[in-house]
Amino acid sequence: MLFQLPNHETLYEALVARDPSYDGRAYVGVTSTGVFCRLTCPARKPKPENCRFFDTVSACIEAGFRPCNRCHPLAPTAKADPAIEILLDALEKNPGYRWKEDTLITRGFDPSTVRRTFKRHFGMTFLEMARLSRIRNGFETLSRGGRVIDAQIDANFDSPSGFRTAFARLLGQSPSSLMEGGLLRADWIETPIGAMIAVSDKSTLHLLEFADRKGLPTELKKLRRLSKGGLGIGRYGPTNQIEAELAAYFRAESAKFDVPLAFHGSAFTRSVWEVLRQIPVGKICSYSDIAKAVGKPSATRGVARANGANQIALVIPCHRVVGADGSLTGYGGGLWRKQYLIELERRFTVSAKAKK
Template identity: 65%
Template sequence: MMFDLPPPDILYAALLARDPGWDGRAYVCVRTTGIFCRLTCPARKPLAKNCAFHATAGHCIEAGYRPCKRCHPLAPEAGADPAIANLLTALDADPGYRWTEGDLVARGHDLSTLRRVFKRHYGMTFLEMARQRRLREGFTTLGDGGKVIEAQLDAGFASSSAFRAAFARLMGCAPGRLPRDALLRAEWITTPLGDMIAISSASHLHLLEFADRKALKTEVQRLSRHAKGSLGIGSHPPGAQIRAELQRYFAGQGAGFETPLALHGSAFARLVWQALAAIPPGETRSYSGLAAQIGRPDAVRAVARANGANQIALVIPCHRVIGADGALTGYGGGLWRKQRLLEIEQAYQRAGPHPLTVPGVAPA
């Protein structure tokens, strides 16, 4: 824990008052319903004897509680904190601005609180998020054929070494070392749930991940070795296709994906990924249910490992796998994204059946 919680009677009083000062700092678990909420939740208040309090949403999930569908405790903090929302709005308005701690203090923010909130919900601090946003500008410049110095300036980096280091943390190597006519090409895709990196060949999509996923650098390096170093910046037809399909998905116009995929994994992992792709939007499966579906009921842990090794997010919907008790479980893109994706797909389900397309795949 980042800090000790006060006695339960104080937190229960905050729950009754819907005190926004505790948003993101404490959560209430209701024993009679198995649900956990923000203290500002508008739902009917439980009796004090049925409440347990935790400092993080992760602790609530570990205790076996499911997130409330009214207050969405796993949603980004921006949904409940105007100060956070204002920062994100400012970032969208001027993505090239070089934010400093001084800027945040001048806006009246407590740095430690801000850091904790952003790390909990986004996996990075606001300053790291702003830096990533600037890096996107440089990434786009390189993809359009621009020089490294042009990309550095477009990204707002005063230092070439700082730009190279930031780029290497994302892609595993400095931008100047990337070949121009590469077999695999990486491009940046912006979505309502955050920026994504897509890597494709002329015929297949090989990777689609959120840019802040911790495993991204390792996955990119593995693909680079697979392509014998022929990995660059730019676009191939599958990259353009998945960009358009993601746009339709988030616009509520279609939950099917037809971009051909190259799956880098064992025969067992590919079997699991095929089963994932067959889960209809709006539905979920447990790890044990997925293991039974592929005829390997004793391989629950192996199924979980294959699920975590998936490197084509959304298209191979590992976010549709939840705990046997209905609780959300780990997701490399963040639990708040997992909940939002499931909410998006529930809307598809309410709208009526959608044709499901399992993309053509090629073992790699």
């Protein structure tokens, strides 16, 4: 189930095409310059005979290559763009600020360029990201038992209708329709790669998704229908547990998730999820590998659907599944997150080897 690099010709074609699907999965060392790059590097392409391909950054360094100063292979893809780094830093320092296109212009950015860049890397614009950040403030107010009007003010929305609409776009229902003390409770968890929404009852975790995932309202609607006890804002014990486990995971201290899970899916879907949980940290596999593991080698498409139906991100590690050729494939949280997670988990394996 280990990823095998495609042949030299395939990788060179991907290099020439600057194929983004190989980001985080393959790197090229250029013997004529001594540097290694992402396959998407904007620099002039070397001759095929001057290329050596590797599957990890550490392999490039061990082979004597130094990182390229143009494509920054040691940094996550998105962070290699200076505009992204500046704006994300500004957003982190002041998450409640109301960003507008005029603000971007005042700060020396072209709004259309920023819009395209963020959309390409994150699947959402910077203004959408900033809006989501403000909603978090309102979400936290409601979680503490605050009134809807207080949540609106804390989220820095001028109009009640604007706040209700933005909130409903996130959770699929208006803030006033959330049940007090519902059987299921939703709360916000911050991570280095974006906010996540966790939903749990008193004993199990039902959902863990990135807050900007477009399918989140639909997933929450299904949960409300299944629970019949309504959805409220707040948290039970499993949410506290997964928050602590996620913190250790992102510090590269532990990839062990012991939080009890509630699976909502068919028998086949649940069998796929169980196999996903057995993929070791730092390893990846293909959809066909999973299909063989569940005893249905021809069910590759079914496996892909089950992968996409996963409602408990990271704990059920669907990010460890790649295309048959090793390229990054669709991930509900965005390919940039998939790249980040795969690179993060390589640190676990490097750390484990160092301890031996």
